[in-house]
Amino acid sequence: MTNDPAGQSVASRIEPIQNSRVSLATLSLILFKIGATSFGGLWAGTQKLERELVIKRAWLTVEDQKALMVAATLIPAPKFLAFGGMVGFRLRGWTGSIVALFSIMAPPALCVLGGAIVLNPDVLGGPMPTLTRTVGIGVIGLLFGNAIHQIRSSRVTPRQRTIGIGIGASVAASAILGAPLILSALAGLALGIWLIRPGEENES
């Protein structure tokens, strides 16, 4: 998140623009760009989404983005795709959602399709295992980095932050130990809603 000299979040002062002002072509272009330049799934792309949708375009507030990311886990679909569909729906209804979904899905689908048509496993059989391993390591680092960024960007008091980190660690631990991710997340949210209440936020 970008901060001004006074330390106040720029994104927090941006009001969402009127939905009718967002053309389908612009929506398509931005979602295509996000789809073409984001690696590692929804979580790894959080900062890019924040830059494009919150700071540059003001289509969402930071709170909207976080809420949509959580809501995306409630949809039985890939989370990144679900997030794009919800952004499109918020801006232009059903048509916007269709446009957003096809636009965000087009880059990976075309890349994979191109690879499937042009290449075969024998052509790149040599470097492929090494490549997938090093790219995997990069993506894992990205994911952990985005987890740190999520915690650092939360506008809460130190006490709330400590509680929040405990909740986040509990969600991660329970999911790693085999509990369904959705149940762990919902339990963490319920606990967070109970323990982290609005009104105590650190605005500075």
Next chain:
Amino acid sequence: MTSDTVGFLDILLLISFSSLFSLGGGNGPLAIIQDRWVNSGLLEPSLFSWALALGYLSPGPKAGFLSGIGYYMYGLPGALAAIIGIILPTLVGAGAVTYWFDRLQPVIKRISLPAGFVIAGMISAAAWNLAKPIALTPIEIGAILAIAIWVGWRSPEPAFIVLGAAGVGLAGWMLA
């Protein structure tokens, strides 16, 4: 192409059905496809793995690998069927959840404060599950820590990290 018995509608329906098992971030389509098409011999395991690898190296939603699966099953119409198959249930779900989202703003406001921490936990779990089967070396663990700290504090462009990692992998293979 490995299958003569699977058509456009079969692909669309199976992919749509499989997305129901993606709730909460589970990789439902992968498991369902493996169970229904790979285990039954309709799709060669090497092609299945290849489509997954391509999806992993591609930007955007990881569901992009479905276009490769669809292509191997039924050519270009199969790829289109797979994409429509994953988009249809997503469209319905996204519309429904967003509709209620608008009406539940007060609740959403309460959720948004702890949401960042819950998301951080979910991201960490996803990263852990990705790392678990790799059997990382100490150097690789150090690299992950360095990238995590860099991303957490300096917010670099993720594409550069992925391309850099691919470059390191390619260089390592050429030197080996």
